[in-house]
Amino acid sequence: MNISPNWLREFVDLEVDNFRLAQDLTHVGIAVESIVGEGDATIFEMDITTNRVDAMNHYGIARECSAVYDINLIPIKPKLPAFIREASFPIEILDADLCARYTARAVCDVRIRKSPPHIAQRLLIEEHHGVNNIADATNYVLMELGHPTHAFDLDLLEGGKIVVRRARKGETLKTLDGIMRELDPEDLIIADAVKPVALAGIMGGFDTMITAKTRNVLIESAWFDPAAVRRTSRRLGMHTDASHRFERGADWGGTSLACDRVAELVLEIAGGKLGAHHDAIARDLRREAVHLDRAELKRILGQEIPETDIVRILRRLGFEPTAQRATAVALSASTPIAVVETPDSYSVEVPTWRLDVEREIDVIEEIARVYGFNNFANTLPAFAGGVVELPHARAESSLRARLLALGYDEAVSTTFISAADAQRFAGEPAVALENPLSEEAPVLRTTLVPGMLQMLAWNFNRDAKDLRLFEMGHIFSAIRNRVGERGSLCFAGTGAATENSMEAKSRALDFFDIKGDAEDLLSIFAAESVRFDAPGADYYHPGRSAKIVLGKKVVGQLGQLHPEIAATRKFKQDVWLAEFDIEHLFALPLRESRYEKLSRFPQVERDFSLLLDSTVKYEMLQRLLEALHIPELRQVQARELFRGGTVPEGKYSMLLHLTFQSIERTLRDEEVAAWSQKVIAAIEALGGSLRT
């Protein structure tokens, strides 16, 4: 909305320049976004909050000026001649719930033409280029007073009356914009005796509009129910200057003034004779006075405001405060209370244009904003009590810290994915949006994987090849009529496992890198047993992926992205992924560090070069070694895995490096030898043998 400060100056005698005026208005919440043009042509581009429909016009803002500067607001009093003919024009409001008041006035024998320059120029403030002098008069008054009005060609209204009612099923109305509208029984319309002639508060009808042939006009100025106007305007997708105001609440008390003001302008610029004035009031919207307690004002604001300021601010804004002094009641005969000079409360009459003010707090806000927010002190509230962290705060920050230390950059990807990806990467049905931002991504992410792949692709396309990224965020699934929302973690690595150094070339990332990182994350938690069960979901490489199982719960999976998917996404390098359901992890206790006594005795290391059948999994070997129950066997390491070459088909070789150490004594050769024999026996039990 645009405002001409020059126009404001017609209503208030302002001493400040436009720049200062803009600042001062902004300080009381009438925000001037920018100032364009210079001198008399200066225009303020306004940003008026939705609650302040009363300030969406010049006179309303002039009223704000009168409060800011404590100066008089010049009243608008249309000068109308005595009306000449009594053209009886009954107004019937059938649906009082939707129309509280309907004021109308006829002007006869007008001449339709272009508006004179002083009107046309004012309309240009809002970039209205003018329609005809009658329509322009209504627009002018909208800009001036903020009350939407409408003008009908009186001779095209049939049956000599106006009926305000809900539409009937099957009724239609061609609106001013030439579009035929199907009406709904919930729509409020203006009708003549025969047909709908306007969508109440939104737009007039095409067939009764002012044309070059119009001789007699009927000016409508009414109050329509905000919710009803909003319902119809949304249903029909019609947002007009009128509906914008009515939706936010027009001035119930101002219908007559607006009507007269339009009539005054019409007589001035279109000639003609004044007809009768009709004012149908279906409901009285004047509200009870609001009680304002000064103690409450102080309780909310934290600071007293002088009585003179309270009264001045309210009166300038059109409120009428009446002081209610506490009667001096003696608590006891011996302790008379001094009569309080300043009142401790007021009864505040609220003007009809302020539908947003109906409670004490609303009045307090009015006083505070005009008094100036920056005139209040800065204080800090007292506080007793402790700070409570989220239950998973430590787990989450440990995960994040560890991922960063492992070289993963944190990323935040899109919430919206394609239906195809949702299906490809998740077993659960996706949650669809009613009004998606794009047809390509109409559902909420069911997993973080599509977002991760999209980010990897983004980087590949920018020649970045060595990537490690992670994301922690919510994923969504449709569970019947509900939405399941869970925390998830996804990390991905591709390219080099280590940095190229001056002397050594790096190697490519492999399964064990990603698994090692996953194990590092799992070690944050006190998990009893972690198992890696091949394979992962079907979008992973079936031979290079696993589910991560804690107890009986699958808490995640990891592995290589299926080469087929990598190929369809034109990835030219292997991509390794891991996913965790972090809520499962957060349910686990954190692993506490434990001290173990350090051995003062030397450790003994033994290497076993094994030949094993391909069916033998390391996990089996591990279990057998554990079953030997040798407390002195401190560490088992698998090294140098080989297949092919001198290793027979269907077999593989592995170097098993064992470390023995006792906390109590130096180990004797023969006991280590005995343990070694047990180890060999265990290996042989698996069908393995020592390589010679």
Add this chain to the structure above:
Amino acid sequence: MYTLPQLADFSPAALDNAALELKSAVESESRQVSNDSEWKVLRDRWMARKSGILTQLNDFWLKAAPGPSKRDVGQRVNELKRIVEQEIEAALSRITSSASASRIDHERVDVTLPGTRRKLGAEHPLIRTMNEIVGVFKAMGYSIAEGPEVETDYYNFESLNFPPNHPARDTQDTLFIAGQQSKPLRERLVLRTHTSPVQIRAMEKQPPPLRVIVPGKVHRAETADATHSPIFHQVEGLAVDTNITFCDLKGTLDHAMKALFGASVKTRFYPSFFPFTEPSADVQISCFKCGGRGRIEGARCSLCKASGWIELLGCGMVDPNVFGFVNYDSKKYSGFAFGMGVERITMLKYGIDDIQHFFEGDIRFLQQFA
């Protein structure tokens, strides 16, 4: 090259001299040894059984010594033998150890070549900013709260005093979950448009006094461009107690902004409108780039567009209607709430010119925050 002298004078002074000469000879010879073959030559010259210098020492000095000096010469010869053995041993360890001069010379590196840096992960700038903001309020006694990103109409709107069919809802550009028409309005699901629903959830969970700070992700139906994103983050705060005032709100935010942007930052408050607070305010801070002057060395400050002020927060006193929804007694308790956009603050802090960078996962961007 040193040769062992035949001695004629066996006086202590003469013996001292001769011993000193031998000592310095073996020292200097052993020091010149730089590889294995040289060392072998040295060892044989001094220690060979047949004609090594030590053997000669026996013959030339000890055996030649007159009776009365024999004891003295014997002691000296033993001492010298020990020294020679030690020197030769030392020479060996010098050339075989990694500390050998030649090896050290060989191992020289160009220290001006760049170091091999192990890649460190970078914290996402939004997460970092969010943690910083949360940290400031935690220090002021605020507990952390969170809520779901998919919310009901009740939590996202109704309980925050956005009545059904109210124009204030238009400002929220809501993304609606499909298939909700059969439910009552208040149960219909939306992607939360702000973190404010967590205020309600927090108040439902516990009676006053209450101080919470709520970081979180929100969504709106915004078309993505350099300054808009359908995904963004907010940090929301709420304090409720007896005697919480507008002055407290002002002081709290003024303190927090100084903690976040520096002690010299000033705040100012403008009336605004949010359905769930009254009075409501927008908060500006003085520009931390130009110090509120609007200009830097005569040029327009780009951060505050020369105004000297930056709009950063929305806030207000909790509307009594909101208390009504959570059964707090608004006559007894009062409170304030505030909220800020994490993207905006992060962009201002680092001078980031495109909000989309936050969501692309571009490592050239992310690594700048490592």
